[in-house]
Amino acid sequence: MSSVRIGDMDRADRARRAREAARRSLIRVGVAVGVAAALLVGAGALYLSPAFTIEKVDVVGAEHLTSQDMAALASIPQGTTLLTVDTGAIERSIDRDAWVSGVTVNRVFPSTLQIVVTEREIAAVVEVAADDAATIQPWAIASDGMWLMPIPDRDSEVGQAIAPQIYEDAERVLHISGVPYGLVPEIGSYCTDVNVNNALAIVDGMTTDLADQVRKVSATDAESTLLTLDNGIEIAFGTADDIREKERICLKIMEENPGKVAYINVRVVDRPTWRAV
Numbered sequence: 142m143s144s145v146r147i148g149d150m151d152r153a154d155r156a157r158r159a160r161e162a163a164r165r166s167l168i169r170v171g172v173a174v175g176v177a178a179a180l181l182v183g184a185g186a187l188y189l190s191p192a193f194t195i196e197k198v199d200v201v202g203a204e205h206l207t208s209q210d211m212a213a214l215a216s217i218p219q220g221t222t223l224l225t226v227d228t229g230a231i232e233r234s235i236d237r238d239a240w241v242s243g244v245t246v247n248r249v250f251p252s253t254l255q256i257v258v259t260e261r262e263i264a265a266v267v268e269v270a271a272d273d274a275a276t277i278q279p280w281a282i283a284s285d286g287m288w289l290m291p292i293p294d295r296d297s298e299v300g301q302a303i304a305p306q307i308y309e310d311a312e313r314v315l316h317i318s319g320v321p322y323g324l325v326p327e328i329g330s331y332c333t334d335v336n337v338n339n340a341l342a343i344v345d346g347m348t349t350d351l352a353d354q355v356r357k358v359s360a361t362d363a364e365s366t367l368l369t370l371d372n373g374i375e376i377a378f379g380t381a382d383d384i385r386e387k388e389r390i391c392l393k394i395m396e397e398n399p400g401k402v403a404y405i406n407v408r409v410v411d412r413p414t415w416r417a418v
Contacts, residue, residue: 193223196252203258204306205240205289214238215256223248231256239289239329261287263310264345265358267337270322280326281311284345286338288326315344319359319367336360342381343368349388364408379408386410 200211214235217226228246235244235258243259264284269291271278281289292311293299300308317340324334332338340358343366347355357369368376376391387407394415395402404416 191220191222193251195221195223195226195254197254199249199253199255201255201257202260203256205260205304205310206238206258207302207304209302210238210304211235211256211258217254223250223252223254226254237329239283239287261285261289263289263307263314264341265314266292266311266316267320267324267326268316268318269320269324269326274322279311279316281307282326282332282337282341284341286332286341288328288330288332290328291326315355315358317341317358317360319361321361336363336366339363339381340366343378343384346381346384347388348385349392351388351392374402375404377404377406377408383410 195217198212198215198217200208203211206214214237215231216234217231226248228248231246232244235241235256240260241258242261245257247255247257249255261283263281265282267280267282268277269280270276279292281292283289290307292307293303295301295308317337320334320336324337326332332341337360340360344352344355344358351370354370354372355368356371359365359367359369363380366378366380368378370376374395378387387410390407390410390413391405394405394413398415398417401417402415403418406414
């Protein structure tokens, strides 16, 4: 006959329960590892499979870039899927174009890639003297001073290939002329010419309807910047200082002398002059 102490029985029971708990824990870990492995294998297979292949690319917001331009910029390889596409690389590639001020690429399952573009707009067309000042090349420039592109002849091969919106915008925006020879614009660079920047600053800084009437700006030098309105009135505006006060004076002179004004000089804001037709 043998005997077991109560303390020994308690220790044995605790040890048994601990072994069972450890075994259940190992089972749970094994199941979790198995599920994770299965998910990983499945994800890998899905990633490498042709599922979610990009079949359509939707471009939103592009008016000055053609579909051919966007295809070249995005450069999406054939067979790319929504899972394998590098949206960041596409955004960086498109964002390098001078027309683009912002871009976002979205995956739209099951098979569409959406490209949302925010474009710069043409603020003015600058007449740039080229070939030893023998010819004039019009350049589109944005309101932030970035050179967008030289505008080719509409009937040329290049002109036929670019977006018609470019020509529509070029016709309605103001034209900056008289820029001294030597200006060499580069697509995607910011204008450093003080005469052109002064002209842009004047029109951009106007807050009245006078801005909508400006059609041409002669920018031979900042001090003698000359605005021509759509009614033919010329305004010697000068530098982009005291813009609102100069606007107020011009509008007042024209209001008080309807149909009589041919020329206004507000270069010295406290001594304005005007000349009749």
